[in-house]
Amino acid sequence: MNALSYNSWIRCFNPRPQARLRLLCIPYAGGGAAVFRMWGRALPQTIEVCSIQPPGRENRLTETPFMRIEPLVAELVHILRPMLDMPFALFGHSMGALIAFELARQLRREDLPAPVHLLVSGHRAPQLPPLHTPTFALPEPAFIGELRRLSGTPEAVLNEPELMALIIPLLRADFAVCETYTYADDEPLAIPISAFAGTDDAEVSPEHILPWQIQTRERFNFKLFPGDHFYLNSDPQALLQTIEQELRPYYFS
Secondary structure, three states: OOOEEEEOOEEEOOOOOOOOEEEEEEOOOOOOHHHHOOHHHHOOOOEEEEEEOOOOOHHHOOOOOOOOHHHHHHHHHHHHHHHOOOOEEEEEEOHHHHHHHHHHHHHHHOOOOOOOEEEEEOOOOOOOOOOOOOOOOOOHHHHHHHHHHHOOOOHHHHOOHHHHHHHHHHHHHHHHHHHOOOOOOOOOEOOOEEEEEEOOOOOOOHHHHHHHHHHEOOOEEEEEEOOOOOHHHHOOHHHHHHHHHHHHHHHOO
16 A cells, blocks of 8 residues: 655554545654555545654654654644645543643644644543653663563564564654653643543543543543554554544534
């Protein structure tokens, strides 16, 4: 399947020039645009799914990844300006949820078009204090132990030193994006927020997700899906059906 790359940051695996809504998807730590490769096929023809591809992964593997959220979001605002020519929504999972939230706030600060809807998944409400001390600078054995605990990296990969040498710098950088994040009080967003999590997510419980509701002055929806932190990879169909329902007012008329 060929992907349309608007630039090195944005990949659209199923281009839809006649779409009425653009869904911009931001991956989790260590993930890339390919996480959302099949989403465009599953969602209606009136939605164009575009995946954000930050540096340091997949076709941008040799580029230096960001380690702080502020410059990452600033660059995204610059990159996405040409993409804001039609209604759009933001989806992010885990690290991607935090980036999507701060991206929506930065667009507002710069008086740029706002997303019609913010969909966040697998991340605690941003105003909550962190559960753990930072791990991104741990010695390598301890860092790999943390990756094993989180269950996001296949055991076969963890046991392959050459492969780990390639991905550990990216994972450390992505963890740093999240672990150095400092929440700043601001007005709630004037857009609906939908927040999702896996029922068996050991890192994110409903008590961590429900406080997202204070970040919006509009409608808030919360839903759990079967699975762990990476439920969206194991069985994405239920999530995609919910996203379709949440976005239906913007693409269907």
